[in-house]
Amino acid sequence: MTYLYAAYFATWAIHIGYAIYLVGQYSRLRDEMKALQSRK
Amino acid sequence: MKRLFPIFGLLTGVLLSYALYLALEVAPTEQTMGDVQRIFYYHVPSAWTAFLLFFINFAASVVYLIRRNMKADVVALVAAEIGVVFCTIVLVTGPIWARPVWGIWWTWDLRLTLTLVLWLIYVSYLMLRRFSSSGQTPQIAAVLAILGALDVPLVYFSIWFFRTQHPQPVIGGGGSIDPRMLHVLLINWAAFSCLAVMMFWSRYHLEVIKREVDDTQALEALLETPRGPR
């Protein structure tokens, strides 16, 4: 049973890790876009 | 399109929870392996999704080389990246399953090794994309993706023969699957495919914006220079 939970946990950890990476990229892009717009 | 995204996300969430409930509660317990076998419902759908995404990567690369279409290039990149994410899950959950069932973490079995080699090939693809300078990346990456895909049957045969030559732990392959289990498996696959589609969608969107921002920045830099430092 421990192994089962470990596997499910690992799966979600990887998915959530990737999602966090995506969100991080998004927010960085948003900052860059703001910087571009404020310069105009 | 944009309004559809949260709705689709909600649906995916519901489907994933339902699939989790099915996998943990509804699916019958396997007789020999016990509860550990339930890893199957996460492991196998991830593997299918990963292979599907790698195939999409190959198809998009071919389209890119023929048509020189930017969209195809973005699709190829995104498919490879999310494919690697799913493939990582397969490679992580596999040993966790193997340990209690076979008593070993890893065996150089055909499917395991093939998955590992695929993972290596696509990680090298992503490395190439990261390391190469922007202008020629799509073309070079598409070429690598095609070569990588051509490599798969060769890898398959070589490992298949390698395995038949060497002793290996007996792994219960084949056999029929309980229809209830199959049902749970398919629901789980549907749920994970929806998750993959969502990731694909957001990553695609991200990449498109990123390219626009990069282009704008390059343009800005070009326009700024004559005016000197601000």
Added chain:
Amino acid sequence: MRLTRATLVKDLRLEWRSKDAINSMLFFALLVVVIFSFSFDPTAEESRQIAGGLIWVAFLFAAVVALNQTWAREVRNQVLDAYRVSPAPANSLFLAKAFGNFIFVLLLECLMTPLFIVFYNLRALGPGYQLPIVAVLGTWALVVNGTFFAAMSLRTRAREIMLPLLLFPISIPAVLAMVEATTSILTGEYSARFWIVLLAAYDLVFTTSCLLLFESVLNAE
């Protein structure tokens, strides 16, 4: 075809005068052999099982050293750009480079094999005449992909690192085939025929696809 020959002759002559690639490859392979013999106990019976792997790993690493230099000479003085604008077919250039590397690596193998035999006390228990076939097919497999990927990694940052990163994953089946064929010939335990066929198939597939795709790599813009 004439262009292939001209480029090949030019490369060989340049190499003959400087001997850069062959010297660095030879010394590198020698180092690998010596370090391996420290990390394993090279007693006769055991070494027969692992020698196939050792030989090819040494050659693989040494080949990467040579492959990295393949295009460096052409980039330095913008010769590659001249090739690109010239009407000469890209494939003949690729073939010349691949043949040049093929000759270097084959030469290296001829020089290193006696050393392996001495250090690891080897003797083929299987049909020894198959060894040269494996060597030629295996070397071509490494070199055709390596030349291609070296051209690809020209357009990247950190290009010296990029080549093995691209080459090793793709050539896993070829390396497996070479190692297994060599081991099976050395131990004489089973037939190497399947592996030779696999190597030939690998060569065929990748020579064709490299020739088809090289133009788009050379002209990538």
